[in-house]
Amino acid sequence: MAKLEMTPVWDKVFPQSDKVDHSKVSFHNRYGIELAADVYKPKRATGKLQAIAICGPFGAVKEQSSGLYAQQLAERGFLTIAFDPSFTGESGGSPRYVASPDINTEDFSAAVDYLANRSDVNPEAIGIIGICGWGGMALNAAANDPRIKATVASTIYNMSRVTANGYFDADDSAEKRNALRAKLAAQRTADYANGDYARAGGVVDPVPADAPQFVKDYHEYYKTSRGYHARSLNSNDGWNATSALSFINMPLDSYIGEIENPVLLIHGEKAHSLYFSKAAYEQLEHGVNPSNKKLMIIPGANHTDLYDRLDVIPFNAIDEFFTKNLH
Template identity: 45%
Template sequence: MMLTRSEVKKMKSENNNTNAVDPSGLTFTLSENVTAEEVRFKNKYGITVAAHLYLSKDIDTSKQYPAIIIGTPYGGVKEQGAGIYAQTLAQRGFVTMAFDESYNGESDGEPRHISSPDLFVEDFSAAVDFIGTRDFVDREKIGAIGICGSGAFSLTAAQVDPRIKAVATASMYDMSRMLRKGWMDSMTDEQRAETLVQLGEQRWTDFENGAPLLPEGFPREPADSVPEELDPITSEFFEYYAMKRGFHINAAAAFTVTSTMSFMNFPLLNYIDTISPRPILFIIGENAHSRYFSEDAYKMAAEPKELYIVPEARHIDLYDRTDMIPFDKLESFFKENLA
């Protein structure tokens, strides 16, 4: 059924009702040069997605600007690294928005902490729906950034949503590959089959218990040090999620156990070459444990594409280290390709 003009105007007005972001809830200092507003919008499944919209304070809302939507690290929230990207790029002339994936952060969806490749990809397109209907945004100039796990989600969204004109990833993780094949593709066929058996058994347990099993995740209070018994990769994530550096109460970096099943038949990057001729920028740290995801995706992608390596940076350093995140490169990439 078609909406009338008055109904569209009313809906748009409701979507424009915003509140200022509470700076105390951020893991970084809110700049005095931006305004940050809480916004909400529905994805195609009817789930309300929570986001923060960033605007430069000197923006002229009678004009139109290019926009960038930014996804969080896998298990993170908009108040962390995604917000840092959004704030910094807003100060450089873009309308930006960091959002929480469905079932996580402040977004709706029950039960909590479900991970779904289909839903997380859809959230990017829903963010395009919202930001592209702001009067001060040029809907022909919308780009996306995905950090860590949302890197692959942003690329998958771009594969089917041509409204996304340019994509950049930072410290990308391909979670479908990781959960289907294991670390460095080390999972055998037998191990994968056994994993599926265990997930099937867990679904019965979840059904009988009336709720899905959720691993404990990182501590719910900031830790003072990294436990010595952790392996190097877990230690790195602990440093960010569980210590003062990146701690946020909504980011336990844990998902329900049976969420893994959703990724087993959902390879995210099978059609990455179809993003062309829209450009892709892969940003990885020189010392990132995850760099093979970006390097392999770069090989699969068609031109135009670029692989940008940040000297000495680890995986998590591209979450929040403003002295390492190549914002000049991101600014030039989007200004050139959203022109």
């Protein structure tokens, strides 16, 4: 595996904490892809710590929301890592800018592999957080990997559902899916002929006046100084257009009702995506161990408020959840 090139400078979209030691590491997944991560460790911490691996949002990098979550929770005593998924950011993998329900689920378990082998981590006390589209991946990983002792999914997207059915399931028909498949299949032919991969485009810029409010919210985060990052797909040219193919055909979260360990779903009351958390919670409620599953709805919050709003993200509740369940 090729050695990753990771920037030595602090280039996050949030200020660095003086309560936390920060370092950069890499680890590999089961497919041989080397992943880049930021480690956040409480200053003067000793012994084996509870640990949390964090990823997302979908199309973001570790210098954005996941890093903010990681630093905040490290201030509270956890050893945390925020990592770039395969094929994105500073992580390895070729071609670039590809997403996969399988490989990206595996990325979470690879982070657990890494944490479980650190001398300063209690291998029986590892949790994960998935933000936005990585919320769905986190639940998928928790269903398949019992080493994940507790899972938080924040402002979740189920990327299979939204890709296959459209927003609010408006395109949920064989006819619409077959039209999308035909379009993407033609793109594959063109990509092969061109020797390169067309990009789907990041967040719309400029935003049309009649755009839905959630598109305006995405723009406010990804395209302004609030959250823009040069390596972020959403801030720039987006995913490979053909990444959507695997999500149409491979449903995420089919077995999340079999998650035995605790799960906390967090979503904004005003988020356009709230229906994803409600659907996931319904599966968990009818699963093997509903007693340790919880849905927390944040009054007045929209989807992107849970990316970076320190006055909105319920870090006290997240801290309490992991403290209780990682032991």
